[in-house]
Amino acid sequence: MKKLALYVLVALAAAACASNDKKETPAAVTDLSSGAQQPQSGTGSSTTQQKPMGSVSGNPLTDPTSPLSKRSVYFDFDSNAVKDEYRGLVQAHSRYMTTDKRDSRIRIEGNCDERGSREYNLALGQRRADSIKRALTLLGVPAAQIEAVSFGSEKPRALAHNEWAYAQNRRSDLVYVESKSVKR
Amino acid sequence: MNASPALRARRLLAGAILLASFVGLARAQLSIDITTTGGRQVPIAVMPLAGDTSQPQSVGDVVGADLARTGLFKLVNTGGVTPLPTEPSQVNFADWTTRNAEALVIGKIEPASDGRVEVRFRLFDVAKQSQLASYSYVVAPAQLRATAHRIADVIYERLTGDKGVFSTKITYVVKRGRRYELQVADADGFNAQSVLASNEPIMSPSWSPDGSRLAYVSFDQKKPIVVVQNLAQGTTKVVASYRGNNSAPAWSPDSRYLAVALSKDGLTQVYRVPAGGGDAERLTESPGIDTQPAYSPDGQWIAFTSDRGGSPQVYRMPAAGGAATRLTFEGTYNVGPRYSPDGKSIAFVQRDGGRYRIASLEIATGQVSVLTDGNLDDSPTYAPNGKMILYEAQVGGRGQLAAVSGDGRVRQRLTSAAGDVQDPAWGPMPTN
Numbered sequence: 001m002k003k004l005a006l007y008v009l010v011a012l013a014a015a016a017c018a019s020n021d022k023k024e025t026p027a028a029v030t031d032l033s034s035g036a037q038q039p040q041s042g043t044g045s046s047t048t049q050q051k052p053m054g055s056v057s058g059n060p061l062t063d064p065t066s067p068l069s070k071r072s073v074y075f076d077f078d079s080n081a082v083k084d085e086y087r088g089l090v091q092a093h094s095r096y097m098t099t100d101k102r103d104s105r106i107r108i109e110g111n112c113d114e115r116g117s118r119e120y121n122l123a124l125g126q127r128r129a130d131s132i133k134r135a136l137t138l139l140g141v142p143a144a145q146i147e148a149v150s151f152g153s154e155k156p157r158a159l160a161h162n163e164w165a166y167a168q169n170r171r172s173d174l175v176y177v178e179s180k181s182v183k184r
Numbered sequence: 185m186n187a188s189p190a191l192r193a194r195r196l197l198a199g200a201i202l203l204a205s206f207v208g209l210a211r212a213q214l215s216i217d218i219t220t221t222g223g224r225q226v227p228i229a230v231m232p233l234a235g236d237t238s239q240p241q242s243v244g245d246v247v248g249a250d251l252a253r254t255g256l257f258k259l260v261n262t263g264g265v266t267p268l269p270t271e272p273s274q275v276n277f278a279d280w281t282t283r284n285a286e287a288l289v290i291g292k293i294e295p296a297s298d299g300r301v302e303v304r305f306r307l308f309d310v311a312k313q314s315q316l317a318s319y320s321y322v323v324a325p326a327q328l329r330a331t332a333h334r335i336a337d338v339i340y341e342r343l344t345g346d347k348g349v350f351s352t353k354i355t356y357v358v359k360r361g362r363r364y365e366l367q368v369a370d371a372d373g374f375n376a377q378s379v380l381a382s383n384e385p386i387m388s389p390s391w392s393p394d395g396s397r398l399a400y401v402s403f404d405q406k407k408p409i410v411v412v413q414n415l416a417q418g419t420t421k422v423v424a425s426y427r428g429n430n431s432a433p434a435w436s437p438d439s440r441y442l443a444v445a446l447s448k449d450g451l452t453q454v455y456r457v458p459a460g461g462g463d464a465e466r467l468t469e470s471p472g473i474d475t476q477p478a479y480s481p482d483g484q485w486i487a488f489t490s491d492r493g494g495s496p497q498v499y500r501m502p503a504a505g506g507a508a509t510r511l512t513f514e515g516t517y518n519v520g521p522r523y524s525p526d527g528k529s530i531a532f533v534q535r536d537g538g539r540y541r542i543a544s545l546e547i548a549t550g551q552v553s554v555l556t557d558g559n560l561d562d563s564p565t566y567a568p569n570g571k572m573i574l575y576e577a578q579v580g581g582r583g584q585l586a587a588v589s590g591d592g593r594v595r596q597r598l599t600s601a602a603g604d605v606q607d608p609a610w611g612p613m614p615t616n
Binding site: 147 | 520
């Protein structure tokens, strides 16, 4: 059920990003080094109440109410720019990896829509993954804990051959690779 | 190519039995449609070989189909000739002249020792009433189809001056649902064998120069890595599994190296790794993406895709790395270069108004010709005689194989009954 809910959320986010062209509010530069919580722009963001270690009941990564449950970042055609609406998502995960669960490791899986040459798409997907990796490392996550990989156009989430499906498939997913140990 | 229903059923049954096995005959054969526009076709009569009982196709049928598929020949009706001529003295050249045949093939199959058979064929110039070739092969009955391809190779070379590629192999990836298979088949799509099966994607198969090994990209470790598989032994060796992506393997002509695309140091760049395994050596240093390397046949150059200039274009550099030169200039998307066997041309994928087509570049002049008219064509691969380019064409959301002659005149569509067919690679000339 949770998985389904997550999927619906993701689908809504994708629909939103597909229909909602260039209406982003100017990006507020957030200083995270101070640890201060500031309001953030964009739809995917919310001010996260950081819970101390040990008080987490259940896994924040699978709790649909946690911003950490959002782990997909969508891209425009031919673009690897991380849109402002995903700033909050990236910040939430960087906080988790630098504060809550310092030993967590993450694999960022870049994806492309089916158009274009398969091997070049693999490299484009890798650049999308790499742009998330860079965003995380700028926020203090050690590069050694992040692997940016790509599935190119090999593993489309949406199987149709239309713009809506393409928008869903231009995506980077954040995958925690030691999910078992996260549960403790 | 039309098997009888009974034969088709037998083939299906055989497929069902082997379905669970890792390596086996693939279920679906490829059927081939050819269209030819313009140009002269040589009318050739290929007689049934006397004593031929081979199934599912006779040797004569296989030879005729091979020749017809090139678009360079037109098969002449051979009906009503009895008894089948097997010697030059039995040929009625006047009859073949009336039938407008310019070339004639006759032959016979007779039992030889040890259960083997002797196949003899003769090729004639009808106008000159002279014999152009005469060969005999002693083979096991199971080798009759392969022998037919060798006969077609001889005829093709004798009549066109170019080497035939009927005895070569092709490889491609078949995707059915979530199931991926790497298959190797004869150049006519028959004898498809699955050499690898996985529930994860398989990409970019590449033949070693001697045809004994395939390098490919496996996703079995949840990310792309480069594997080399020995076809005869079935053994595999991981040759690149660095942090990040490992993909786009291409063999050096001396078989010592695989050029690969790795992202271990950031964005995807071109490296080379020893084909037997060893450390990667970086060949490109660009701020963009460098990928899809291809060695020139003389081993001097590597062509590759790079977007260092803002849009993805084809570049070339010395094979050990060094200054790169841009080769493509028209349009904003020219990727995936593959050298022709003579090293004079490069086939690549060109995007034009949202459509992706196969184009070829004549290196000396910079002349570009668009060869295909699909919407999403990818993965061009030259036949080892340079006459045809095999590629993947997406039709109705499904990948299929297609081939086009270097001049765009002859087109073939190879249709598989089941699944997406992707990423073809044409194997080298057989070494025998």
